[in-house]
Amino acid sequence: MKIAVLTKAIPSYESSIRVDSSGKWIDESVVNYVVNESDSYALEEALQIKENIGDGSEVVVVTLGSESNTSKVIKDGLAKGADRGILIKNESATTDPLSIAKLFSEHLRAENFDLVFSGLQSDDVGSGQTGVLVGEMLDMSTATLAIETQVEGDKIKVKRELESGWFQWVTLDAPASVSIQSGINQPRYPSLKAVSYTHLTLPTILLV
Secondary structure, eight states: OOEEEOOOEETTSSOOOOOOOOSSBBBGGGEEEOOOOHHHHHHHHHHHHHHHHTOOOOEEEEEEEEHHHHHHHHHHHHHHTTTTTEEEOOOOOOOOOOHHHHHHHHHGGGGSSSEEEEESOOSSSSOOOOOHHHHHHTTTTEEEEEEEEEEEEEEEEEEESTTTTEEEEEEEEEEEEEEOTEEEEOOOOOOHHHHHHHHHOOOEEEEE
């Protein structure tokens, strides 16, 4: 099974925020970027599925942005056990989820992923739409608010968190796009050996 995990680099809460000379945008030279929290849960879920299935399964971390801001996201994913990283190079400052979903979809289509996982929403913008939009553009079945997943052959069962303490189980045919809720699992720490390796080399596919 081939699984893509959409990840985003966001400013850390400890970063100093300063407006640039244009007065319209953040001076990114003083910002420390980290992996969006809910995307860490999406990656962990993908890694657990790979470990349970085996049989040549692959987990690919996919992120979008400038290389300087997003390289840490790729390195973190590889150090945790992802097989590959795809960096979609994009210098635009747009936060529109439709535009972002189009960029992801254009570059993911040829990869023919069985599953596309994304965090439920980003901590900086919080639109919570990218995973659903990507699924629609790639003609995938979709589910959101996933708090448990079970892969069975070419299908994935997803437990969704609803309102007022209610839950819903849905079964999706692959390919499928699933937005993962924070708290679904316990994200692993990168191994020291893997961290050392990814500081020396960045085995990613760079897409312009």
